[in-house]
Amino acid sequence: MKRKKGFPISIQLFVGVFSLSLLIVVIIGIVTMGFFRDEMENGEIKYHLEITNNTKEQFTVQMTMIDECIYELIKLPALQEAIHKIDEKEISQETKDEIENYMDVMASINYSINNVHILGTNGFCISTNHIFSDIKWLEYFQNYLGRYQNEPGRKGIWTDFHSSEEDNYLSSTSYIKPIFDSETKEVFGIAVLDISYESLHKLFTSSSIRIDDRAVIVNQDGNILFQYPLQADYTEVLKKYPEVVEKGTQIEGKLYKTDVIIVSEKIPIADWSIIRFVNKDMATQLFHDMMSAMIVVLVIVVSISLCYAMMMMHMITRPIRKLMQVCHKVEQGDFDAHVDLPRKDEFGELGDTFNHMLRQINLLFAQEKINQERKAELEYQILEAQINPHFLYNTLDSIKWLSVMQGVDNIGEMCTALINLLKYNLGKKEGNTILQDELDSVNNYIVIQKYRYSDIFEFTTSIDEEAANCRVLRFILQPLVENSIVHGFAGERVNYRIHISARIYDDRLHIKVIDNGAGMDHERTKQLNSDEKKGTRFSNIGVKNIRERLRLYFGEEAQLVFDSEPNIATIAEIILPVILETKD
Numbered sequence: 001m002k003r004k005k006g007f008p009i010s011i012q013l014f015v016g017v018f019s020l021s022l023l024i025v026v027i028i029g030i031v032t033m034g035f036f037r038d039e040m041e042n043g044e045i046k047y048h049l050e051i052t053n054n055t056k057e058q059f060t061v062q063m064t065m066i067d068e069c070i071y072e073l074i075k076l077p078a079l080q081e082a083i084h085k086i087d088e089k090e091i092s093q094e095t096k097d098e099i100e101n102y103m104d105v106m107a108s109i110n111y112s113i114n115n116v117h118i119l120g121t122n123g124f125c126i127s128t129n130h131i132f133s134d135i136k137w138l139e140y141f142q143n144y145l146g147r148y149q150n151e152p153g154r155k156g157i158w159t160d161f162h163s164s165e166e167d168n169y170l171s172s173t174s175y176i177k178p179i180f181d182s183e184t185k186e187v188f189g190i191a192v193l194d195i196s197y198e199s200l201h202k203l204f205t206s207s208s209i210r211i212d213d214r215a216v217i218v219n220q221d222g223n224i225l226f227q228y229p230l231q232a233d234y235t236e237v238l239k240k241y242p243e244v245v246e247k248g249t250q251i252e253g254k255l256y257k258t259d260v261i262i263v264s265e266k267i268p269i270a271d272w273s274i275i276r277f278v279n280k281d282m283a284t285q286l287f288h289d290m291m292s293a294m295i296v297v298l299v300i301v302v303s304i305s306l307c308y309a310m311m312m313m314h315m316i317t318r319p320i321r322k323l324m325q326v327c328h329k330v331e332q333g334d335f336d337a338h339v340d341l342p343r344k345d346e347f348g349e350l351g352d353t354f355n356h357m358l359r360q361i362n363l364l365f366a367q368e369k370i371n372q373e374r375k376a377e378l379e380y381q382i383l384e385a386q387i388n389p390h391f392l393y394n395t396l397d398s399i400k401w402l403s404v405m406q407g408v409d410n411i412g413e414m415c416t417a418l419i420n421l422l423k424y425n426l427g428k429k430e431g432n433t434i435l436q437d438e439l440d441s442v443n444n445y446i447v448i449q450k451y452r453y454s455d456i457f458e459f460t461t462s463i464d465e466e467a468a469n470c471r472v473l474r475f476i477l478q479p480l481v482e483n484s485i486v487h488g489f490a491g492e493r494v495n496y497r498i499h500i501s502a503r504i505y506d507d508r509l510h511i512k513v514i515d516n517g518a519g520m521d522h523e524r525t526k527q528l529n530s531d532e533k534k535g536t537r538f539s540n541i542g543v544k545n546i547r548e549r550l551r552l553y554f555g556e557e558a559q560l561v562f563d564s565e566p567n568i569a570t571i572a573e574i575i576l577p578v579i580l581e582t583k584d
Helices: 009-035 037-075 077-083 093-109 135-150 197-211 235-240 282-331 346-384 390-405 409-427 435-452 478-488 522-530 543-554
Strands: 113-120 125-127 162-164 169-180 187-196 215-218 224-228 249-255 258-267 272-279 432-434 457-463 471-473 496-505 508-515 559-565 569-577
Touching: 037 077, 037 093, 037 113, 037 169, 037 187, 037 197, 037 258, 037 272, 077 093, 077 113, 077 169, 077 187, 093 113, 093 125, 113 135, 113 169, 135 169, 135 187, 169 197, 187 197, 197 224, 235 249, 282 346, 346 543, 409 435, 432 435, 435 457, 435 471, 435 478, 435 496, 471 543, 478 496, 478 508, 478 543, 478 569, 522 559, 543 559, 543 569
Parallel strands: 457 496
Antiparallel strands: 113 125, 113 187, 162 169, 169 187, 215 224, 215 272, 249 258, 258 272, 432 471, 496 508, 508 569, 559 569
């Protein structure tokens, strides 16, 4: 059952610190306020200037983060590939899904982003809320796309706030940025982030509410985007002092017949302005108010602050002691221990998280035990399918030397290859080796198969030096080569080829076994890649066994992928993390 969330400790601490701070302010105010009355007005104005700058910095940080988000979206390789297609129909569904997944993740992890849209000049359009199904919104963003195509500017644009009751499209301002070639400046589309009104409004009102301020944010056209208080009308004063919209400035004026200082700061990234109206008499009013209440408040604040400090100490230290006791039990190996913190704040959530972590550790231990048992079972299946080679080594060695003495060198060569192959496959206990050793084993296997199939195929390799020293599993290439020979080389052809390549790119080891045999149709290739059922070209310890062993040793990032065209070629590609052989 989900714990009901109460007041967080941060708020409780804030109240306590605020009370203590207020106490200090009152004491200092009684002693010093009488001597600095004249300076309070200047201090009040300076304070509002700092608040304005702080709000400006918060907006700048938020908008810079949004600009970085849209820039990362534009750089997405799948998006670049899709947007450069001549026709939207040429874009694969896989590419569209990758773009859509990226957009969904972007919108879900950033609370200020309502939706993400992409609109290309090639007709490609995609949105996290399918907004382009509404012709009104499609035409709305097409106007901005046309604007970028017809005008030289490539700067991001912030739109006015918009909403739609028909589809519950939340009130937002859209940040639009063009997708263009950095050299030719040709525009291929636009990326759009819908930024929620609520997230920006919170940044603005947090400072205004705190100091009971009068303030507005306007765009470059003088339209009011945010204002505080909401019921106030600032239209006339903005018309009277247009310079505060056009540039950052500080002037004296009147608001509702009250003398004010108008402070304006530009937010360059959005061409918006923050304008505050500071009451010149506020410092004096605060002085009289504070002096009249200071004596009464002082005694009350001191008492409350002391009591609250003692309560907070108890609230914080008690759950910490409980957590430490459980940590000591876990340190001693008792993973069944749990902490009991029946609270509705962060400590309660921490206790629940700690208990969940212990449960997850127990589950991981159980899963690891299952994996080890499965790994042992797979290795046993392989060994079960093989024979004990010790008596066979001596027999094959005798046949080899007998054939050499009688001048039958081909029989000797086959026996040598078979001896080496058996020693590699059956003589080592560890399940992994380096790629070069695996290739040497495949070469021995090829020697035998060339005699068996009358040398109807050619075998070549192309192995990077660094790739040859990477760790791989034993006996993963021979089944793939055997499949190419047994099932791929059928008919009367004599120009069959098998090629093995290995190289490192994208921080992964890529091993490919390529043959120009019979190949497979699309349906069989799809079944083979998805493990839906066994392909006719593979044995019981073939693809599924290799794929399971790879995942057990290297994790989910290990892959075995097939690509094939009938009567043209078949490619079996193994993708593994790069683990280089260390030298003692």
